[in-house]
Amino acid sequence: MRAISVGVFGEALIDLIQQPSGEYLPFVGGSPFNVARSFARQGLNTSYLSPISNDEMGGQIYKMACNESIKIPNGNRSPKVTSLALVYKDSNGQPDYQLYREGVADLDVTTEDLLENVPNDVELFHTGSLALVPKMLPILSPVIKTLKARGVLISIDINIRKGVELNHASYIDAVKQIVALADIVKVSDEDLELMGLNQAPEMHALELQRSTTNGIVILTMGSGGVRLLAEELDIQKAVFLLVPLAILLVLAILFSPQCCRKC
Numbered sequence: 001m002r003a004i005s006v007g008v009f010g011e012a013l014i015d016l017i018q019q020p021s022g023e024y025l026p027f028v029g030g031s032p033f034n035v036a037r038s039f040a041r042q043g044l045n046t047s048y049l050s051p052i053s054n055d056e057m058g059g060q061i062y063k064m065a066c067n068e069s070i071k072i073p074n075g076n077r078s079p080k081v082t083s084l085a086l087v088y089k090d091s092n093g094q095p096d097y098q099l100y101r102e103g104v105a106d107l108d109v110t111t112e113d114l115l116e117n118v119p120n121d122v123e124l125f126h127t128g129s130l131a132l133v134p135k136m137l138p139i140l141s142p143v144i145k146t147l148k149a150r151g152v153l154i155s156i157d158i159n160i161r162k163g164v165e166l167n168h169a170s171y172i173d174a175v176k177q178i179v180a181l182a183d184i185v186k187v188s189d190e191d192l193e194l195m196g197l198n199q200a201p202e203m204h205a206l207e208l209q210r211s212t213t214n215g216i217v218i219l220t221m222g223s224g225g226v227r228l229l230a231e232e233l234d235i236q237k238a239v240f241l242l243v244p245l246a247i248l249l250v251l252a253i254l255f256s257p258q259c260c261r262k263c
Helices: 031-041 056-067 111-117 134-149 168-179 189-194 201-211 243-254
Strands: 005-008 013-018 024-029 045-048 084-089 095-100 124-128 153-157 184-188 216-220 226-230 233-237
Touching: 005 031, 013 056, 024 031, 024 056, 031 045, 031 056, 031 124, 031 153, 111 134, 124 134, 134 153, 134 168, 184 189, 184 201, 189 201, 201 216, 201 226
Parallel strands: 005 045, 005 124, 013 084, 124 153, 153 184, 184 216
Antiparallel strands: 013 024, 084 095, 216 226, 226 233
16 A cells, blocks of 8 residues: 655654653653654654754754654754753643743744655645744745645644743634644644633534534544544544544545545
């Protein structure tokens, strides 16, 4: 079977995760980069398209990408620093973050550079998370529109993060503008709340499903599990179903010869 070709754009960073002792240990992370790793492990032909820093931490990210058989465009490195995320527990014992995102390598890109690095045979372009900030809107929007005109499917992981932008309303507006271009949207109940959508998550997910180009939304609800909504599908799974597997389920539907979506 031919491997699906996918391109992923978004942060690869170092998570400094607090340990019970109080010290912080470094781990390679970043939601889009982790999606790229999951795609590659499932045998998809995967390209990671964000620039990787030339610093020591960027070297760790680059090495991991190579070890995972993720393709990196030639010369797609940046003199800017690797982004960091402090991960710790808040006063309620829940995970919380402090992000360092100014002048970072994974956002050191132009529209022209990004389009040039997208493989000619790419069938799905995935982005989201910390790439959906206002300053990236004039870069990402033309890329997505150009790829859609080529017939490439667009996958967006909303993945709202507190404190990413001082102007939260501007941040949410940028997210909504990018999501409006998507074929596939992954959103969590927490994302919806941070977007100011405070009614039942399933209701808002259905609204998203009706507004997306091909009507495919993946809603994650913590202990409530995962729900996949499409024009003729409504699939619910318990919490053990991981988000990358849900995305792979979408890909299996879209690229099946018996695919029933509107072409």
